[in-house]
Amino acid sequence: MFISFDEWINQRKITSWGTNFGTSQIAFQGWRHFKEAYVPELIERAINESRIPVTSCLDPFGGSGTTALACQFLGVHPSTIEVNPYLADLIEAKLSTYNIHSLVDDFGFVIKTSYEDIPNVEEYINYLPPTFVEPGINNRWIFNLGVANRIYAIISAIKKINNPINARLFKVLLGGILVEVSNTVVNGKGRRY
Numbered sequence: 001m002f003i004s005f006d007e008w009i010n011q012r013k014i015t016s017w018g019t020n021f022g023t024s025q026i027a028f029q030g031w032r033h034f035k036e037a038y039v040p041e042l043i044e045r046a047i048n049e050s051r052i053p054v055t056s057c058l059d060p061f062g063g064s065g066t067t068a069l070a071c072q073f074l075g076v077h078p079s080t081i082e083v084n085p086y087l088a089d090l091i092e093a094k095l096s097t098y099n100i101h102s103l104v105d106d107f108g109f110v111i112k113t114s115y116e117d118i119p120n121v122e123e124y125i126n127y128l129p130p131t132f133v134e135p136g137i138n139n140r141w142i143f144n145l146g147v148a149n150r151i152y153a154i155i156s157a158i159k160k161i162n163n164p165i166n167a168r169l170f171k172v173l174l175g176g177i178l179v180e181v182s183n184t185v186v187n188g189k190g191r192r193y
């Protein structure tokens with residue numbers, strides 16, 4: 001299914017060109033809210049007002065991928081650099097095209113396999129920093145053991161999928177919920193636990 005740039009932004013009319021005005025209401029920010037995300041209309045305006053025809057666009061600081069995604073919707077070829085590997089995967093996952101039947105099949109496979117093929121905790125726990133999983137150090141840890149085991153079982157199941165595009169999307173979606181299932185608190189100073 002193809003949707004236009006206007007459909008993507010929900011035909012909204014912005015009242016400010018502030019760089020992150022209202023982006024939290026656009027569907028793609030629901031995947032993983034990114035505070036610094038740009039207003040897609042800013043990209044549209046830059047492309048439309050350029051004196052030379054824009055056919056490709058390089059964004060060296062990709063973030064949540066607004067520039068690349070807006071460009072793709074506007075028929076401009078995007079190239080993006082992002083130093084954070086999670087965000088780099090998030091951008092690629094947003095730019096990818098999916099076959100819905102294959103996605104549903106692979107999702108079912110991940111859920112089923114993650115409950116049937118329970119990996120051995122010892123496989124991963126010794127390789128992690130000691131505060132990652134309870135008992136942690138001085139009662140401080142990021143994930144309790146049950147949650148850590150489920151995460152590892154899901155990651156192991158995702159690794160068994162043959163379709164790398166689907167696998168990347170599932171990895172990104174899992175990454176998007178990790179803060180909520182951890183002891184981590186996000187505040188103005190960063191992340192604490």
Ligand SMILES: C[S@@+](CC[C@H](N)C(=O)[O-])C[C@H]1O[C@@H](n2cnc3c(N)ncnc32)[C@H](O)[C@@H]1O
Nearest residue numbers: 036037038061062063064065066081082083084
């Ligand atoms: C403010 S965000 C960009 C937001 C983006 N325009 C959007 O709409 O989502 C800046 C991004 O640049 C990335 N970054 C910072 N230094 C970098 C570097 N040296 N190379 C690549 N990416 C870098 C950061 O990880 C961050 O995600």
